[in-house]
Amino acid sequence: MRSVSFVTLFFLFVFPQICLSLIEREVDMYKNIRCLVCQGQSLNDSNSDFAKDLKQVIKKKILEKKTNKEIYEYLTDRYGDWILFNPPLKKSTILLWAIPGIFFLLGAILLIKKTQLTTLNRDN
Amino acid sequence: MISNLGLLFLVAGSLCTFFAIFIFIKDNIIQSSIVYKNFFVFYKISFFLIFSAFVFLVISFAISDFSIISVYENSHTDKPLFYKISASWGNHEGSMLLFILVISFYGLLFLLSSKKINITLKAVTIFFQSIVQFIFLFFLIFTSNPFAKIYPIPVQGLGLNPILQDPLLAIHPPFLYLGYVGFSLVFSLLLSALVTNQYNHNWASISKKWVLLPWTFLTFGISLGSFWAYYELGWGGYWFWDPVENASLMPWIAATALIHSILVMEKTRNFFSWTAILTILTFVLSLFGTFLVRSGVLNSVHAFANDPERGVYILFIISLITLSSLIIYILKFPIKLNNKGNFVLFSREFSILLNNYFLMFVLTVVMVGTTYPILLSVFTSESISVGPQYYNTILAPFVFIFLILMASGPLMNWNKNSFFSIKNKLFVFFVISVALTFLISFFVKEDDSIFLLGILCSLYLIISVFYEMFFYKKFIFIKLNFPRIFSHLGFGLLIMAITLNYFFSREITAKIYLGENFSSQDIKIKFLNSTSRQEKNFQELFGSYEITKENKVIILNPSIRKYVQPQQFTSETSIKNDWFSDFYIAMDYASDATTGIGIRFYYNYFVRLIWVAFALITIGGIFSLSIRKNEKKF
Amino acid sequence: MKKNFKIIFLVLAAILFFVTFYYALKINNKNNPKVMLNKVLPTIELVSLEDKTTKIFLPMENKDKYFLLNIWSSWCVPCRDEHQILSKLKDKIKIYGINYKDDPSNAVSFLNELGNPFYFIGTDRNGSISIEIGAYGIPETYLVNSQGIIIFKHVGPINNRVYSEINKIIK
Numbered sequence: 001m002r003s004v005s006f007v008t009l010f011f012l013f014v015f016p017q018i019c020l021s022l023i024e025r026e027v028d029m030y031k032n033i034r035c036l037v038c039q040g041q042s043l044n045d046s047n048s049d050f051a052k053d054l055k056q057v058i059k060k061k062i063l064e065k066k067t068n069k070e071i072y073e074y075l076t077d078r079y080g081d082w083i084l085f086n087p088p089l090k091k092s093t094i095l096l097w098a099i100p101g102i103f104f105l106l107g108a109i110l111l112i113k114k115t116q117l118t119t120l121n122r123d124n
Numbered sequence: 125m126i127s128n129l130g131l132l133f134l135v136a137g138s139l140c141t142f143f144a145i146f147i148f149i150k151d152n153i154i155q156s157s158i159v160y161k162n163f164f165v166f167y168k169i170s171f172f173l174i175f176s177a178f179v180f181l182v183i184s185f186a187i188s189d190f191s192i193i194s195v196y197e198n199s200h201t202d203k204p205l206f207y208k209i210s211a212s213w214g215n216h217e218g219s220m221l222l223f224i225l226v227i228s229f230y231g232l233l234f235l236l237s238s239k240k241i242n243i244t245l246k247a248v249t250i251f252f253q254s255i256v257q258f259i260f261l262f263f264l265i266f267t268s269n270p271f272a273k274i275y276p277i278p279v280q281g282l283g284l285n286p287i288l289q290d291p292l293l294a295i296h297p298p299f300l301y302l303g304y305v306g307f308s309l310v311f312s313l314l315l316s317a318l319v320t321n322q323y324n325h326n327w328a329s330i331s332k333k334w335v336l337l338p339w340t341f342l343t344f345g346i347s348l349g350s351f352w353a354y355y356e357l358g359w360g361g362y363w364f365w366d367p368v369e370n371a372s373l374m375p376w377i378a379a380t381a382l383i384h385s386i387l388v389m390e391k392t393r394n395f396f397s398w399t400a401i402l403t404i405l406t407f408v409l410s411l412f413g414t415f416l417v418r419s420g421v422l423n424s425v426h427a428f429a430n431d432p433e434r435g436v437y438i439l440f441i442i443s444l445i446t447l448s449s450l451i452i453y454i455l456k457f458p459i460k461l462n463n464k465g466n467f468v469l470f471s472r473e474f475s476i477l478l479n480n481y482f483l484m485f486v487l488t489v490v491m492v493g494t495t496y497p498i499l500l501s502v503f504t505s506e507s508i509s510v511g512p513q514y515y516n517t518i519l520a521p522f523v524f525i526f527l528i529l530m531a532s533g534p535l536m537n538w539n540k541n542s543f544f545s546i547k548n549k550l551f552v553f554f555v556i557s558v559a560l561t562f563l564i565s566f567f568v569k570e571d572d573s574i575f576l577l578g579i580l581c582s583l584y585l586i587i588s589v590f591y592e593m594f595f596y597k598k599f600i601f602i603k604l605n606f607p608r609i610f611s612h613l614g615f616g617l618l619i620m621a622i623t624l625n626y627f628f629s630r631e632i633t634a635k636i637y638l639g640e641n642f643s644s645q646d647i648k649i650k651f652l653n654s655t656s657r658q659e660k661n662f663q664e665l666f667g668s669y670e671i672t673k674e675n676k677v678i679i680l681n682p683s684i685r686k687y688v689q690p691q692q693f694t695s696e697t698s699i700k701n702d703w704f705s706d707f708y709i710a711m712d713y714a715s716d717a718t719t720g721i722g723i724r725f726y727y728n729y730f731v732r733l734i735w736v737a738f739a740l741i742t743i744g745g746i747f748s749l750s751i752r753k754n755e756k757k758f
Numbered sequence: 759m760k761k762n763f764k765i766i767f768l769v770l771a772a773i774l775f776f777v778t779f780y781y782a783l784k785i786n787n788k789n790n791p792k793v794m795l796n797k798v799l800p801t802i803e804l805v806s807l808e809d810k811t812t813k814i815f816l817p818m819e820n821k822d823k824y825f826l827l828n829i830w831s832s833w834c835v836p837c838r839d840e841h842q843i844l845s846k847l848k849d850k851i852k853i854y855g856i857n858y859k860d861d862p863s864n865a866v867s868f869l870n871e872l873g874n875p876f877y878f879i880g881t882d883r884n885g886s887i888s889i890e891i892g893a894y895g896i897p898e899t900y901l902v903n904s905q906g907i908i909i910f911k912h913v914g915p916i917n918n919r920v921y922s923e924i925n926k927i928i929k
Contacts, residue, residue: 027633036894045359047713053885078892080793085511092506096496103488107481115467421782432783439779447772454764498782
C-alpha cells in the first residue's frame with residue numbers, strides 16, 4: 001500500500017517536473033538547430049518531415065542520457081557547424097567576436113583623442 | 125499587347141534617361157551652359173515613361189496575361205485582384221522595376237519641389253540620379269526584363285503560394301523601397317555638392333528632408349515586416365536577426381546616424397566628413413542589402429527567387445557606384461572643412477559624436493554577423509550559422525549605454541560643456557528611474573540584472589523625454605521638438621517592451637489529444653474540439669483551445685489549411701490580447717484530430733507595446749517632415 | 759599625393775570586395791557534401807526490403823574495393839531520373855539502396871517498373887538511418903571504399919557529370 005501511494009505521489013508531483021525540465025532542454029536545443037530543408041527555420045519552428053525525423057532522433061539520444069554537447073557533436077560531425085545557430089568558438093570563428101571588439105577599442109581610442117580631456121570647462 | 129506596350133515604354137524610358145544624360149553632358153558640361161530646361165524636360169518625361177511601364181506591368185498581372193513569364197510564374201486566375209496586383213512587385217523583375225520607379229520618383233520629387241535651391245546644384249543632382257537610374261534600367265532590360273515573353277502561352281499560372289497572399293506582406297516591399305531606395309537622392313545631392321563645390325553648411329538644411337523622408341518610410345517598412353512576421357509566421361517572434369531583416373536594418377542604422385550628423389552640420393559648422401561618408405554609406409548599404417537578398421548568397425526565411433547570375437551584375441553595379449562616389453569624395457571634399465579643433469566634452473555635438481560611434485558599432489556587429497558565414501565559406505571551406513544569440517549577447521550592454529546617452533544628449537548645450545548645468549537633472553532622473561525600477565521589479569518578482577538594467581535605462585530615457593516635454597519647454601507647443609520627442613520616446617518604450625517581453629513571455633510546445641489538457645505552471649491548455657470546413661482552394665481544420673492563465677480564461681481558434689494547388693500546408697495563428705500582452709497559439713500540421721495535434725502556445729508579454737513603440741518612432745519621422753519655418757530653437 | 763594613395767587603396771579594396779563576393783556566388787551554399795567526405799561511414803544496420811529477417815551492417819559487410827550507397831524512394835520524382843544511370847552503374851559497382859520512408863509495396867512496384875540496380879536494399883522507415891549517415895534530402899549517393907571511407911558524396915539525382923566522376927574514381 002505504501003509503495004503504491006509513493007508511486008502515485010511520484011507520478012503526480014515529481015514526474016511532471018522532470019518532464020518539464022526535459023521538455024525545456026529539448027526546446028532549447030531545437031531552437032538552436034537549423035532545419036536543413038527549410039529556409040532559415042529552426043527545428044522548433046519547422047513543420048517539415050525532416051525536422052520531425054531529426055527531433056525523434058534527438059529525443060532518443062536524450063533518453064539515452066547523452067549530453068547536449070554530445071548531441072551537438074553528433075550533428076556537426078554529419079552536417080557541419082552550419083546546422084547550429086550558435087556558432088562554435090573555434091580558430092576560424094574568433095574573428096566573429098574579435099572584429100566587434102577591435103572596432104570598439106578603435107572607437108574608444110579615437111574618441112579620447114578627439115575630445116578635450118583637460119579640465120572641465122565651467123559654463124559661465 | 126499590353127506587354128508589348130509595357131516593354132516599349134520601358135525601353136523608351138531608358139532611352140529618354142540616356143538622352144537626358146547625353147544632353148546634360150553636351151549642353152552643360154561641354155558647352156558650359158547654365159540652362160537646364162531641356163535636360164529637366166527629358167528627365168521628367170523619363171519618369172512618366174517608367175511609371176507607365178510599371179502600370180502596364182500591373183495591368184498585365186491584373187488581367188492575368190500569361191504570355192509574360194513573370195505573370196505566369198507568379199500569378200494565377202484564382203488569386204484575388206489585390207494579390208494579383210501585389211504579385212507584380214513580388215518577384216525579382218517586377219520589384220526591380222519598382223526599384224527604378226522609386227529612384228525616378230524621388231528625382232522628380234526633388235526636381236519639382238526644390239524652388240530655392242541653386243539651379244546648378246539641382247541640375248547636377250538630377251544628373252547623378254539619372255545615371256543611377258540608367259544603370260539599373262540597363263541592367264533590368266538586359267538581364268531581368270519584366271515583360272519577357274513565353275510561348276506557347278500557358279493557360280494558367282503557377283503562382284498561388286498562399287503564404288504570399290497576405291495584405292501586410294503585399295504592401296511591405298513598396299514601403300521598404302520608398303525607404304532605402306529613396307536614399308539615392310541624398311546620395312546624388314552629395315555628389316552634386318562636392319562636384320560643384322557647394323558642399324557646405326547650407327547643404328545640411330537642403331538635404332535634411334531628403335534623408336528624413338526615406339528614413340520614415342524605411343522605419344515603417346521594417347516595422348511592418350516585423351509585425352507581419354509575428355502575426356503570420358506562427359513562431360511568436362517579431363525579429364530573428366535573419367540576414368534579410370539585417371539587410372534592411374543596416375541602411376536604417378546608417379541613416380539614423382546621418383540624420384544626427386546633418387543636425388550637427390546645420391547647427392555648428394562641423395561633422396562635414398561624417399555626413400558625407402554616412403550619406404555614401406547609407407546608399408551603398410541599401411544596394412548591398414538588395415544584392416544580399418536577391419543573389420542567393422544568403423539562406424533565410426525570405427526565399428526570393430535567388431539567381432546568382434543576376435547577382436553578379438548587381439555586385440558589379442554596387443562596386444562601381446561605391447568606388448566612383450568614394451573617389452569623388454576624396455578628390456572633391458573641401459579640405460578647409462576638415463575638423464580643426466577638438467570636441468568640447470559634454471556638449472551636444474559631443475553627445476551626437478558618441479551617438480554616431482555607437483551606431484557605427486551596432487552597424488559593424490550586424491554587418492559582421494550577416495556576412496561572416498559568407499566570407500568564411502569563401503576563404504575556408506567551412507560554413508557556420510550566426511543566430512540571434514550572437515547579436516543579443518553583444519548588443520544588449522551597448523543598448524543600455526546608448527539609452528543613457530539618448531537621455532542626456534538633448535539636454536546638453538551646443539558648443540558648451542554642459543555637465544554642471546545638467547548634472548542635477550540627470551541625478552534626479554536616475555533616482556526616479558531606480559525607484560520605479562525597484563517598484564516594477566518587486567511587483568513582477570524579477571531581479572535578473574539584465575532585466576533591471578533594461579528597465580532602468582529605458583525608464584531613464586522616457587523620464588528624460590517627459591522632462592523635456594513638460595518642464596523644460598513647459599509644454600509650449602511651438603517650442604517642442606516633436607520629432608525628437610516621439611522617436612526617442614518610442615525607442616525608450618521599444619527597449620522596455622523588448623526587455624519585458626524577453627523575460628516574461630511563456631512558450632509551451634505540446635501534443636494534446638482531443639478533449640485533453642496540458643498544464644505548465646499557471647497555464648492550462650485544453651483542446652476542446654475541432655471542426656473543419658471546405659473552401660474553394662483549401663480545406664481548413666480548426667482547433668478550439670481553452671486557455672486558462674491564473675484567473676483569465678479565453679478561447680483560441682487556430683487552424684491548419686491544406687491547399688490543393690499547389691499542395692501546401694499553412695498554419696494560421698489565433699491571437700487574442702490581454703492588455704498589452706498576447707495569448708497566441710499555432711497548430712502543427714495534421715490532417716485530422718484523431719491522433720494528438722502538436723501546438724505551439726505563446727504568452728507574449730507586452731508585445732503590443734512593441735508595435736506602439738514602432739508607431740511612435742514612425743510618427744516622429746512624420747513630424748520631422750512637417751517642420752515649421754522657425755525651427756531654430758532646438 | 760596622399761589622395762592618390764587613398765584612391766589606389768580604394769580601387770584595390772573594391773576589386774577585393776567584388777572578387778570575394780563573386781566567388782561567394784559561385785560556390786553554392788549547400789556545403790553539406792563536404793562534411794562527410796573522408797570520414798568513415800557510420801555503422802548502419804540495414805534490414806532487407808524483401809525479407810525482414812535478413813540484416814546486414816555497412817560498411818563492414820562490403821568486401822569490394824568500392825561500393826555505392828544510394829538513398830531513394832518511390833515517391834521521389836528525381837529518383838526516377840537517376841534510376842537509368844544507376845542501372846548503368848550496376849555492373850561496374852555494387853549498389854546498396856536505402857529505401858527512405860516508403861511503403862514497401864510501392865518500392866517494389868517502382869523497381870518492377872524501372873528495374874532493380876541494387877545489390878541489396880535496406881529500409882529506413884523513419885528516416886533515422888539517413889540521418890545517421892548525414893543525409894538530408896533524397897536522392898543522395900555515397901561512394902565508399904574498402905576501408906569504409908566516404909570518398910565521394912552527391913546530393914540530388916546523379917547526372918552525367920557525376921556519373922563520369924564516379925567512373926573515373928572506380929577505374
